[in-house]
Every structure is written in C-alpha cells, then in structure tokens.
Amino acid sequence: MHKQKSIGIIGAGSIAEAMLDGILDEGILLPENIYITNKSNDDRLEFFRESYGVNTTRDYKEILSKCRYLIIAVKPADIGELLAVLKKWVTMNHIIITLAAGITTEFVETSLGKKIQVIRAMPNTSCKIKESATAIALGRNAKKEASDFAKEIFSSIGKVSTVEESMMDAVTGLSGSGPAYVYLLMEAMVEAGVKVGLPRSLSEELTIQTVCGAAKMALNSGESPKILRKKITTPGGTTMAAMKVLENANFTGAFIEAVDSATKRSRELMTQHSSLHKFRHVL
Ligand SMILES: NC(=O)c1ccc[n+]([C@@H]2O[C@H](COP(=O)([O-])OP(=O)(O)OC[C@H]3O[C@@H](n4cnc5c(N)ncnc54)[C@H](OP(=O)(O)O)[C@@H]3O)[C@@H](O)[C@H]2O)c1
Numbered sequence: 426m427h428k429q430k431s432i433g434i435i436g437a438g439s440i441a442e443a444m445l446d447g448i449l450d451e452g453i454l455l456p457e458n459i460y461i462t463n464k465s466n467d468d469r470l471e472f473f474r475e476s477y478g479v480n481t482t483r484d485y486k487e488i489l490s491k492c493r494y495l496i497i498a499v500k501p502a503d504i505g506e507l508l509a510v511l512k513k514w515v516t517m518n519h520i521i522i523t524l525a526a527g528i529t530t531e532f533v534e535t536s537l538g539k540k541i542q543v544i545r546a547m548p549n550t551s552c553k554i555k556e557s558a559t560a561i562a563l564g565r566n567a568k569k570e571a572s573d574f575a576k577e578i579f580s581s582i583g584k585v586s587t588v589e590e591s592m593m594d595a596v597t598g599l600s601g602s603g604p605a606y607v608y609l610l611m612e613a614m615v616e617a618g619v620k621v622g623l624p625r626s627l628s629e630e631l632t633i634q635t636v637c638g639a640a641k642m643a644l645n646s647g648e649s650p651k652i653l654r655k656k657i658t659t660p661g662g663t664t665m666a667a668m669k670v671l672e673n674a675n676f677t678g679a680f681i682e683a684v685d686s687a688t689k690r691s692r693e694l695m696t697q698h699s700s701l702h703k704f705r706h707v708l
Contacts, residue, residue, distance in 0.1 A: 430454065431458045435461075437463035441498040442473070462485070498525075500525065517540070519542075520544075530544070530545050530567070555583055560592070599688075606683065
C-alpha cells in the first residue's frame with residue numbers, strides 16, 4: 426500500500442472509528458491523506474480531527490476530487506440518499522468499498538449509474554484492535570486493483586476472506602454481529618460466577634481470560650472447537666454437568682436461530698432501506 430493513497434471515509438460512526446484506529450496504528454496510511462465526513466455531527470468530526478489528525482469536511486465534492494478510494498460507512502437506511510448525492514461527482518476512476526449491512530454492490534453501481542468498481546465488505550468492531558474477521562465480496566466490475574486494495578486495508582486490521590456476494594448476509598449474521606454474541610456469553614459467565622459466590626471483579630477477570638485463552642487455543646491448536654470441547658469434557662465431570670444443562674436449554678439451537686435471524690435481517694435491509702426502485706435504472 427502506498428501511504429500516499431488518499432482515502433475518503435463517508436460516515437464517522439463506530440465502525441469508521443474502529444477501522445481508522447486500526448489502520449492508522451498499523452501505519453499503512455497517513456492521517457493527512459484521509460478525509461472523513463458525516464451528516465451533521467460537528468463534535469464528532471472535531472473528535473476525529475483532534476484524535477487522529479485526519480482531514481474533516483462536509484464537502485463531498487472535495488472528498489471525491491481528492492480521493493480515488495472511498496469507504497462508505499453509513500447505515501443502510503442512509504445509503505440510498507447518500508448515493509443519489511454522490512452520483513454527481515463519482516467517476517469511473519473511483520473505487521468504492523461499502524460496509525453497509527445488506528446493501529448489494531449492484532445497488533451501489535445502479536444508484537451511481539456507472540459500471541464502477543465496488544467492493545462490499547463486512548468487518549466487525551474488533552478491527553479497532555486489528556482482530557477483525559472481515560469478509561469481502563467483489564462487485565461485477567471490480568478488478569484486481571480494487572480487490573488488492575480492500576485486502577490490504579482489511580488484512581491490516583485482522584483476517585480477510587473473499588466470498589461470493591450471495592454469502593454476505595450470512596457473514597453479516599455470523600461475524601459482523603458476532604462480537605456481540607461473544608460479549609453476551611461473557612456477560613452470562615460473569616453473572617454466573619457472581620451467582621456461585623465470586624466477587625464481580627474476579628468473575629470478570631476470569632471470564633475475559635478464559636474466553637481469550639479458549640479463542641487462542643482454537644486459533645493455534647489446529648483443532649476444531651468441537652474437538653477441543655470434547656477433549657475437556659470428562660464423563661461424570663464438572664464440565665459434563667454444565668454441558669448437560671446447556672444442551673437441555675437448547676443452547677446450540679438458540680444460537681443457530683439467532684444467527685439465522687440476523688442473516689434474514691441483513692437481507693431485509695436491502696429491500697427496506699435502500700429505496701431500490703427509486704434509483705434503479707439500467708446501466
Ligand atoms: N458497527 C459495526 O459493528 C459494523 C460492522 C460492520 C459493518 N457495519 C456497517 O457500517 C455502517 C455504519 O455502522 P456504524 O455502526 O458505524 O453506524 P453509526 O455509528 O450510526 O454511524 C453512521 C455514520 O453515518 C453518517 N451518515 C449518515 N448519513 C450520512 C450522509 N448522507 N453523509 C455522510 N455521513 C452520513 C452519520 O453521521 P451523523 O452522526 O452526523 O448523522 C454517522 O457518522 C452500517 O451500514 C453497518 O451496517 C457496522
């Protein structure tokens with residue numbers, strides 16, 4: 426990656442910050458070559474300017490004239506309106522990465538009215554500490570250059586998998602929302618620890634290190650989570666006693682239903698929020 430590359434980030438919310446934090450920390454881009462904007466929150470832009478030293482502006486034209494690479498990090502509900510405005514200044518030379526859950530590359534191309542290079546990406550908030558599980562899907566016009574750029578950006582803040590776009594809603598349901606599932610599990614473990622008699626601070630400390638250690642085991646041992654679990658579940662032992670309770674409560678079934686529901690929600694976002702018909706026309 427040439428540090429001199431200029432990148433425009435449209436949307437200054439939590440995922441934009443998490444990404445920026447990781448990218449700048451990794452040193453693959455220079456803050457003076459990053460331009461960020463949002464809709465109306467001035468304090469937030471000031472925060473970005475002061476904390477990260479990046480450029481802030483409300484002038485889309487400025488961003489699009491200075492930056493070939495654009496990262497769109499607005500909510501799915503806002504993307505239709507945004508693309509309708511950007512259309513005036515976007516050229517075939519631009520390369521767009523969209524993070525909006527559920528929004529297809531086809532929708533972005535069609536809304537912009539150009540056979541432009543678009544990449545759809547789904548990182549998660551662990552990009553802040555360079556541990557994101559990101560999946561990217563290439564739009565039909567995306568060339569190697571666009572894919573290399575996206576891979577370089579996202580591999581600097583975690584691991585990247587390239588997938589067919591048809592898988593992106595499932596990715597969103599699994600790893601996009603995934604950190605929240607793990608936090609919920611951790612919340613439950615902390616409460617359980619308190620319930621069985623531990624001070625809250627100790628319960629939190631033990632929970633966090635346990636999850637961290639188990640994740641590192643799964644990452645480094647080369648064994649599947651299932652095998653690792655079986656190895657430490659002795660018949661008649663303490664872990665087995667806990668597993669029986671979780672099985673009876675349909676833990677796995679509930680989890681599958683949860684991820685399925687998030688996946689369906691990602692699919693719905695496309696139709697609900699993107700005003701598809703309004704901007705649709707043949708390229
Ligand atoms: N959070 C995650 O873990 C995560 C993970 C992967 C992907 N994503 C995707 O990333 C996108 C952003 O999520 P988020 O959690 O970062 O949302 P967020 O915190 O609500 O931030 C959204 C940002 O978009 C800005 N915005 C809205 N309309 C705009 C416009 N027309 N022009 C410029 N900026 C505009 C908002 O500006 P104002 O504040 O001024 O209104 C705000 O800065 C979503 O589509 C989400 O699906 C999120």
